[in-house]
Amino acid sequence: MVKGGIEQALREEAARLGFVACGIARADAAPATAARLHQWLADGCHGDMLWMAERAAQRGSPQGLWPEVQSVIMLGMSYAPVSDPLALADHPEAGRISVYAQGSDYHDIVKKALKHLARWLVERTGGELKVFVDTAPVMEKPLAEAAGIGWQGKHSNLVSRTDGSWLFLGAIYTTLELAPDRAGRDRCGSCRACQDACPTQAFPAPYRVDARRCVSYLTIEHKGPIPVEFRAALGNRIYGCDDCLAVCPWNKFAQAGRANRAFAPRAELTVPMLADLMALDDAGFRAVFSGSPIKRIGRDRMVRNAAIAAGNSGNPALLPVTEALLGDPDPAVRDAALWAAARLAPARYRYGEDIEALSAA
Structure with a gap:
């Protein structure tokens, strides 16, 4: 186990790099993921996304992708919108583009910050690591829940108590044994706003x-x-x-001021x-x-x-x-x-x- 408060220092450096959320989970902290993924694929819910099935064994668990991984560091970067994401619903002459795609490409912005954080961590602790943003066979949302960033809501996306549904997720897999955070707890209750909005x-x-x-x-x-x-x-x-993200009641806590300016x-x-x-x-x-x-x-x-x-x-x-x-x-x-x-x-x-x-x- 790495000692000396590296976890707190990691959070502080992550915040300096623009991440509003940082959590740590053991590599085996989301054991139900593989079975849920298998059932989802068996039901054909992935449609044309054949790559989901082709790398399912790697996607089902961090160890499936990298057997040496011990800890997973999950990061969240806010893209909370300034205006109502549903405002153009009454303007049919215009097209509605999802909030996340109206600014700079999140792949580039998040990955650059992840690489900086990864270099910082290696310089202080050694060990091996890998960084991922969206395109790799990584189940970011259940891992983010396991790391305490939030929970997977009824719309299947991550929900944060402080940033609502507006988080880009990134992951760092490492051979270091870091102290894990407490997993997120489902707080959707009886709400079904996202279900009804679809x-x-x-x-x-x-x-x-x-x-x-x-x-x-x-x-x-x-x-x-x-x-x-x-x-x-x-x-x-x-x-x-x-639609399903915008109607989530937890978004009332999201602050546009916490969003990375690159996503304006x-x-x-x-x-x-x-x-x-x-x-x-x-x-x-x-x-x-x-x-x-x-x-x-x-x-x-x-x-x-x-x-x-x-x-x-x-x-x-x-x-x-x-x-x-x-x-x-x-x-x-x-x-x-x-x-x-x-x-x-x-x-x-x-x-x-x-x-x-x-x-x-």
Whole structure:
């Protein structure tokens, strides 16, 4: 066991680097994770995210990824929004982008801070370690709960008593035996606000999400045409969804002043106009979303999403830009454009009748 108050010094250094939460768990502190993950995968709830299944053995426990790990340091960086994340619900001419994606790419910001903290720790204690932000087979949320940062709420995301639902998580796996913190305790009680807020009923049960129905999955991870049954429910959400997070009562304790300044929303991403997004080509897409996590979905998925939002807008002024996409090279964009055109001009377009001809074009 490492002595000399290194854990407290670690927390102080983490705070200096911009983390608002820091907790420690033993590497074996979340034993139920592997079984829950296996059942979730067996039920097909991961949809197209095949990488979840391909590395399930490594994802199920820290030791599955790195047998030598003894302790897990979990860090949280706030991105608490200044304004209401649901404010654009009544502005169908604009697209709604999830709060986390309106600023700089969190992968870069959090990982840079994690590396600084990792170097600091190695200089003082030795040992080996690895740092992770989102892209590795690491179950951050159950580990964060085990480390006392918060608890997994009924929407399956982490909830913090001090920062609500607005935390980016990072992990440091280390061979050091650090003193663990007390695990987080579920404080959701009888509340089901997040469950009721979901526009696509993506929660088959509390604490369980079916990604195949989740707006975030459909607009970000899912390739190809979005299932027709969910399109109307997407409204004007074009990248992710904040609904289940935004309605959590614990957010009343979250303070925008604790958020990292790098996550402040870029002006062009706070109220993006659908007509502008639908007119983007590849070069335009890269220019607009440079330095944003949105860039990874590519132009075609963004334009597909914007076209569906246009179809939901009820605004005939968006018909010309929608019609311009009927000949788009990407079949999913063409499909979304025809669906939208049929909603905006039902006397001129029939989605069910015209889709086969359009797909063959």
